[in-house]
Amino acid sequence: MSREKDFLDGKKSALEQLTKATSAKQVDSGIQPILNIINNSDEFYTTSSCFGRIVILEIPTIGNKKEAKFLGKWHRSIELNDLLSAIKKAKEGQLWILSQSPIIHITAISDYAADKILKIAIACGFKNSGLKSIGKRIVIEILSTERLDAPIGKNGKVFCNNEHLDLLVKISNEIIEKSTLKLKKLEKKLRKGLSI
Amino acid sequence: MSREKDFLDGKKSALEQLTKATSAKQVDSGIQPILNIINNSDEFYTTSSCFGRIVILEIPTIGNKKEAKFLGKWHRSIELNDLLSAIKKAKEGQLWILSQSPIIHITAISDYAADKILKIAIACGFKNSGLKSIGKRIVIEILSTERLDAPIGKNGKVFCNNEHLDLLVKISNEIIEKSTLKLKKLEKKLRKGLSI
Numbered sequence: 186m187s188r189e190k191d192f193l194d195g196k197k198s199a200l201e202q203l204t205k206a207t208s209a210k211q212v213d214s215g216i217q218p219i220l221n222i223i224n225n226s227d228e229f230y231t232t233s234s235c236f237g238r239i240v241i242l243e244i245p246t247i248g249n250k251k252e253a254k255f256l257g258k259w260h261r262s263i264e265l266n267d268l269l270s271a272i273k274k275a276k277e278g279q280l281w282i283l284s285q286s287p288i289i290h291i292t293a294i295s296d297y298a299a300d301k302i303l304k305i306a307i308a309c310g311f312k313n314s315g316l317k318s319i320g321k322r323i324v325i326e327i328l329s330t331e332r333l334d335a336p337i338g339k340n341g342k343v344f345c346n347n348e349h350l351d352l353l354v355k356i357s358n359e360i361i362e363k364s365t366l367k368l369k370k371l372e373k374k375l376r377k378g379l380s381i
Numbered sequence: 382m383s384r385e386k387d388f389l390d391g392k393k394s395a396l397e398q399l400t401k402a403t404s405a406k407q408v409d410s411g412i413q414p415i416l417n418i419i420n421n422s423d424e425f426y427t428t429s430s431c432f433g434r435i436v437i438l439e440i441p442t443i444g445n446k447k448e449a450k451f452l453g454k455w456h457r458s459i460e461l462n463d464l465l466s467a468i469k470k471a472k473e474g475q476l477w478i479l480s481q482s483p484i485i486h487i488t489a490i491s492d493y494a495a496d497k498i499l500k501i502a503i504a505c506g507f508k509n510s511g512l513k514s515i516g517k518r519i520v521i522e523i524l525s526t527e528r529l530d531a532p533i534g535k536n537g538k539v540f541c542n543n544e545h546l547d548l549l550v551k552i553s554n555e556i557i558e559k560s561t562l563k564l565k566k567l568e569k570k571l572r573k574g575l576s577i
Contacts, residue, residue: 279548279552296492296515299515300514300515300516303514303515315511315512315513315522316511316512316515317511318496318499319492319495319496319499319512319515320496326511332528332530333530333531333532334528334529334530334531335529335530335531335532336529336531336548336549336552337545339548344541344542344544344545344548345540345541345545346540348540349533349540349541352475352532352535352540353532356475356532
């Protein structure tokens with residue numbers, strides 16, 4: 186099969202999955218307009234995305250994602266009380282707070298198209314963006330640099346006082362706010378840059 | 382100029398810079414064998430690298446790297462005392478501890494070569510690797526997933542007790558140890574995969 190035929194088959198299947206996920210409210214609404222712009226272009230389709238999130242996790246060792254247990258997850262800014270309610274549930278292993286910026290995976294029809302969308306993403310501040318594959322399928326990851334990955338307790342004991350937790354909430358929210366601004370900029374630039 | 386001529390000119394200049402940096406002891410010795418393997422291949426050259434590091438930073442706001450002040454920096458595992466000596470110097474702004482895994486930037490002569498080295502890196506656990514550019518110059522970034530980015534104080538005040546700092550040291554060191562193992566694996570696979 187040609188690369189173009191693969192692309193068209195892949196796009197059909199990805200859009201069907203996106204429609205199902207949207208119906209099941211599994212797609213972050215804040216990122217939906219950007220997905221629409223990308224998927225309306227003949228050169229691209231999206232395969233996965235996240236608006237950005239703040240999470241509280243318990244994990245036995247770093248990188249051991251399979252064993253991770255979510256105690257809290259928000260696709261929005263949080264209050265100290267949100268954090269306090271989540272960390273109350275801590276029992277065993279390392280307790281972490283993570284604040285993650287948005288991530289979008291996109292398949293492109295050509296190297297030229299991939300380079301174009303990569304340049305737009307980097308210009309909008311998504312400086313950790315890159316191509317994950319240029320073999321049979323060309324996959325772009327749009328990703329920003331801001332993040333917080335902080336261990337805050339162990340085996341049910343939280344090490345931080347409220348002043349420290351307040352700082353963690355403030356910085357986590359700043360990451361979400363910065364992400365929102367960058368996504369708005371990206372939406373505007375993609376609307377212009379991907380128009381036919 | 383052709384892409385090949387650009388590549389050869391770029392390689393000549395990059396290797397001259399690397400020789401100067403090595404003489405000035407600015408290249409992390411732990412990563413030198415990998416740089417040699419890559420630069421000995423006709424298909425690649427390296428442009429920058431870091432073995433991985435643990436740093437203590439003071440910054441006014443997140444992402445504001447220009448204003449960041451280094452209070453401590455180590456390309457090795459650390460002891461609690463190293464951390465305590467560094468955070469004593471804290472004065473103003475947010476105080477962070479970061480533990481960062483290795484990073485290597487490589488230019489490739491072709492898409493085929495880029496895809497080959499990217500697949501090797503991902504197979505060795507450098508799962509955040511990707512291509513940063515596929516235009517005139519093909520640039521690969523080799524990068525792992527483990528990291529710690531934790532705010533630990535503000536305006537000269539450290540929020541963590543020694544039990545918390547101990548945990549941060551332990552996790553930071555685990556990241557350096559995991560990185561060292563991954564680099565060894567990468568060295569072995571590159572030695573095999575890039576042989577002519």
